[in-house]
Amino acid sequence: MTFYWAAQAVGGVAFLVGITMFFNRNERGFKYQLSAYSTIMSCHFFMMGANAAAMSVLLSAIRTITSIWWRNLWVMMIFITLTLILATMKIQHPIEALPIAGTIASTWAMFRTHGLKMRSIMWCSTACWVTHNIWAGSIGGTLIEGSFLLMNGFNIIRFYRMQKRGIDPFAIESKVVKAAEEERALEEQRPEEKVVEQK
Numbered sequence: 001m002t003f004y005w006a007a008q009a010v011g012g013v014a015f016l017v018g019i020t021m022f023f024n025r026n027e028r029g030f031k032y033q034l035s036a037y038s039t040i041m042s043c044h045f046f047m048m049g050a051n052a053a054a055m056s057v058l059l060s061a062i063r064t065i066t067s068i069w070w071r072n073l074w075v076m077m078i079f080i081t082l083t084l085i086l087a088t089m090k091i092q093h094p095i096e097a098l099p100i101a102g103t104i105a106s107t108w109a110m111f112r113t114h115g116l117k118m119r120s121i122m123w124c125s126t127a128c129w130v131t132h133n134i135w136a137g138s139i140g141g142t143l144i145e146g147s148f149l150l151m152n153g154f155n156i157i158r159f160y161r162m163q164k165r166g167i168d169p170f171a172i173e174s175k176v177v178k179a180a181e182e183e184r185a186l187e188e189q190r191p192e193e194k195v196v197e198q199k
Contacts, residue, residue, distance in 0.1 A: 007047035011140020014040035018144060019151075027114060027170075028068055035064040041141065050136045052090040053129075056103040059083050067110040076111035080104055095135050102128030115170040116159050123152045 018037035021030060038061035045054035063079040087100045102125035109121035126149045133141035159169045 003047065007044055008138075008140050010040060010047060011044040011138060011144065014044060015140055015144045015147070019147060021148070027118075031064050031068050031110070035061045037144075038064060041144070044138070044140060045136075048136060048138055048141075050096070050132075050138070052087050052092070052096040053099045053132060053136065055090055056083060056087040056099045059086065060103050060106065063107050064110060071111050073111070076107060079107050083107065093135075095132060098128040098132045102126070102132075116156065116163070119152060119156055119159070123149065123156060126152060 014037050017040060018033065021033045021037060038057045042054050042058035042061065045051070045057060048054075059079060059082055066075060066079070083100060083103050087103070088097075091097060091100075105128075106122055106125040109118045109125070113121065126145055130142065130145040130149055133145055162169045
């Protein structure tokens with residue numbers, strides 16, 4: 001097996017990991033699966049010589065795991081800055097800016113949104129990756145992201161129709177996010193309370 005086909009085989013493994021990702025209504029499970037997929041795709045792109053894309057998707061994997069526990073604005077800004085610096089340095093062609101733009105958009109979505117809005121922004125990010133992968137000649141990457149584009153688009157429409165019928169497909173996820181936000185708000189108040197007590 002040549003190195004080229006070995007790289008395509010790694011892309012095939014990523015396809016198997018990520019193919020059911022957008023059917024997952026559980027945000028934590030969705031993010032774990034997305035992170036695993038991104039890590040494998042990073043290996044695929046490094047093997048293909050698409051270093052800007054490889055760096056972007058590797059940062060995406062780390063960012064996705066981080067966003068499970070921390071959704072602070074400053075953490076998001078760190079990942080956006082790292083993507084701009086590390087991935088931009090490896091650009092050799094203008095079209096390689098697309099995966100960087102997609103990574104920045106999905107980073108914002110991971111940290112600042114949830115539910116249908118997060119999936120909609122992820123769809124736009126996927127469109128950037130599909131265009132790049134076709135240009136890069138990545139067979140596995142094009143099939144994977146193309147499948148994600150179709151599946152996520154289908155599920156966005158399905159979830160939207162559920163919401164129109166009064167069914168919240170993200171009810172559990174919304175409760176978890178709300179509880180986490182309330183907990184963060186309490187933690188931010190505690191230092192202020194200590195200062196008041198000391199006075």
